[in-house]
Amino acid sequence: MGVFERYLSAWVALAIIAGIGLGQVVPGVFGALAGLEYANVNFAVAVLIWAMVWPMMIGVDFASLRRVGEKPKGLFITLIVNWLIKPFSMAALGVLFFRYVFAGLIPPEDAEGYLAGLILLGAAPCTAMVFIWSQLTRGDPNYTLVQVSVNDAIMVFAFAPIVALLLGITDLAVPWETLLLSVGLYVVVPLVAGIAARSLLMARGGQAGVDGFIGAVKPASVIGLLLTVVLLFGFQGDVILKRPLVIALIAVPILIQSYAIFAVAYGAAWALKVPHAIAAPCALIGTSNFFELAVAVAISLFGLTSGAALATVVGVLVEVPVMLSLVAVANRTRGRFPESGA
Numbered sequence: 001m002g003v004f005e006r007y008l009s010a011w012v013a014l015a016i017i018a019g020i021g022l023g024q025v026v027p028g029v030f031g032a033l034a035g036l037e038y039a040n041v042n043f044a045v046a047v048l049i050w051a052m053v054w055p056m057m058i059g060v061d062f063a064s065l066r067r068v069g070e071k072p073k074g075l076f077i078t079l080i081v082n083w084l085i086k087p088f089s090m091a092a093l094g095v096l097f098f099r100y101v102f103a104g105l106i107p108p109e110d111a112e113g114y115l116a117g118l119i120l121l122g123a124a125p126c127t128a129m130v131f132i133w134s135q136l137t138r139g140d141p142n143y144t145l146v147q148v149s150v151n152d153a154i155m156v157f158a159f160a161p162i163v164a165l166l167l168g169i170t171d172l173a174v175p176w177e178t179l180l181l182s183v184g185l186y187v188v189v190p191l192v193a194g195i196a197a198r199s200l201l202m203a204r205g206g207q208a209g210v211d212g213f214i215g216a217v218k219p220a221s222v223i224g225l226l227l228t229v230v231l232l233f234g235f236q237g238d239v240i241l242k243r244p245l246v247i248a249l250i251a252v253p254i255l256i257q258s259y260a261i262f263a264v265a266y267g268a269a270w271a272l273k274v275p276h277a278i279a280a281p282c283a284l285i286g287t288s289n290f291f292e293l294a295v296a297v298a299i300s301l302f303g304l305t306s307g308a309a310l311a312t313v314v315g316v317l318v319e320v321p322v323m324l325s326l327v328a329v330a331n332r333t334r335g336r337f338p339e340s341g342a
Contacts, residue, residue, distance in 0.1 A: 012324055019233030020240060024238075039177035040296035046186065048228045048231070051221060052129075057195070058214055059141040074147070074274050074281075077272070083154060093256055117310065120308065120312055127148060130284055131190075137281065138276075138277060236317060246310070250311050261287050
């Protein structure tokens with residue numbers, strides 16, 4: 001691991017502080033960057049995510065994708081956790097904390113809004129950031145791409161019914177622009193660019209040329225991650241500073257959910273002897289959230305200043321530090337998993 005990866009948690013902590021500070025010092029700059037969006041998808045963040053995702057996409061070998069089906073256990077774990085466990089466990093934790101544990105600290109109407117936001121987060125598994133988490137754990141890029149692609153396909157059909165069931169809303173309108181644009185920007189565009197780059201590198205230097213180039217540009221992935229953190233915390237700095245207690249209360253069930261879901265998926269992968277290069281991304285996909293979709297639906301259903309929208313924003317703020325801690329866990333336990341297998 002290079003210096004960036006070795007001290008990544010420290011860099012992220014500094015990026016969080018820098019983002020909040022810069023958001024207060026130069027709010028106009030962050031306001032302008034925040035305005036570069038369509039359907040709640042921010043293009044400044046998209047460019048940085050491309051920097052994170054592109055190196056991993058270069059490593060995708062399409063010739064080997066057909067062999068992914070030979071190792072179905074990781075995909076099955078991901079699908080069961082994402083669609084049969086995660087949405088319902090998040091809803092249960094939301095009910096527990098906002099209707100009972102925190103009942104005396106939050107007005108009931110606000111609590112219901114926060115609960116709705118948590119449900120939206122729980123029903124939207126990650127599309128983009130999981131590629132960087134997979135890269136940081138040396139995950140199999142081919143398998144990760146398949147896992148994300150299958151989840152995206154299921155999300156098109158399952159997101160609205162699950163959210164409608166848990167929220168009790170029968171006329172839920174899914175913001176298709178956000179869903180399709182996010183998948184296009186965060187998966188399709190970097191994948192096409194990765195295919196083009198890989199073809200060129202293979203023609204010039206073979207697999208050694210591909211590996212050498214990926215190693216050379218890998219620091220750009222980490223820098224992209226740090227700049228993304230600066231932007232996200234710069235955009236939401238006012239919320240953090242003005243409502244720290246509410247932010248902390250909303251974060252509690254999100255943190256419990258994140259670590260519990262990771263434990264379930266990672267533990268299942270270990271029990272089924274799934275190789276680490278598949279097990280780590282398999283668990284991280286379920287833990288991470290598609291926050292662009294959750295934020296967009298919260299705003300469209302409940303309004304920009306609603307408790308639901310705030311809860312989805314807290315999900316954004318919590319995600320990177322939590323995921324980095326889980327990446328560290330995955331890397332430290334690599335030796336407990338087989339290097340290859342079903």
